[in-house]
Amino acid sequence: MEDWWTVQSMLVSWIMNTIEPTLRSTVTYMENAKELWEDFRERFSVVNGLRIQQLKADLADCKQQGMTMVAYFGKLKTLWDELANYEQIPRCSCGGCKCDIASKLEKRREEERVHQFLMGLDDVSYGTVRSNVLAVDPLPSLNRVYATLVQEERMKTITRSKEERGEVMGHVVQAGLKTKGRPDPKDKSMVCSHCGKTGHDGKSCFQIIGHPEWWGERARKEGGTNGRGQQRSGTSAGRGRGGMVRANIAH
Incomplete structure (x- = not known):
């Protein structure tokens, strides 16, 4: 009994340290971990249907819209992981199944994520790459598709930097040609002693x-x-x- 109460005190302290500080006053005198957990479940347990629908709506509206590839993929990954907590893949409970249905369902889920990831990309920048990926049979894994698009983004960044440097150099050369052979502007307060005009001596x-x-x-x-x-x-x-x-x- 002494060991049992020791373990109970340890579990209660873990729960008390992980809940919101404002809720501790409502469960201050509970010493049994099971009773404490049941009290929280009855007060705060809600149906997951509304949250699942919200997550699916966020996935449907998630577009790149100028974001970097890392930021866009990270936003999708957060929604996917939270949705997976609510919609877990069913496992065989009879013990006699040999078709490995769980791995097939997991592969189908990954293919769905690949399509969601590709649909949200910017059409102007990554339309060609998206068509090339969809033409591959079987469809590559999600991580492979992400790596391909990151490389494409880096190549576009390098090309854009070269074009900007070329435009800057072109403007500099044109400005130099326009001013070449012409004198520097003079002070208008200067008056020529020979012709009486301003701007030179x-x-x-x-x-x-x-x-x-x-x-x-x-x-x-x-x-x-x-x-x-x-x-x-x-x-x-x-x-x-x-x-x-x-x-x-x-x-």
Whole structure:
């Protein structure tokens, strides 16, 4: 009897330490583990039908919708494990069954999970991979399908990173070509002592040092000279055929 009460006290302490703290006051003076457990069962036992229906509805609505493959599969796995606690596979109780029906039912359940997993994938990103997996006979295991899709996700991530780097480099090159050969913007507060215009000083005045190649028609209209002090001709200074050839070469 002493050993029996020792075990009872140990079991009661385990139950008391695992329940909600707010419920301990209602079972403070119970010393028998069976009576304590029966009291909880009568107060909190509910029918599982509503929870099973809710879990199946959550599985039907579970879609990837931009989530990573790990997050999407983890969400499904949580729902599958909880549903399996309510809907357990029946086992043979007669002892004379030799068809191994339990393993066949388990395989059918796994195939159903594979279909649920594939149905929730994003069509744009994984539509081709899903078709390839469904074309395999027999259908691969759930873990194998998950590993295949994780590899596909990694390949898409690498390809996307390369494309983004290429676009960035293209923008940099275009920006460099647009600004190539043109002077840096000057301070508007500067006033030239030679021509009286703002934005440059006397040392960088085009009327003294000559107009550059990109100045175009403005050099001829303003009567400017080139870098050697000679008058620019209409053919070479204009933005005509020669200017277009230089632009094509730069592009």
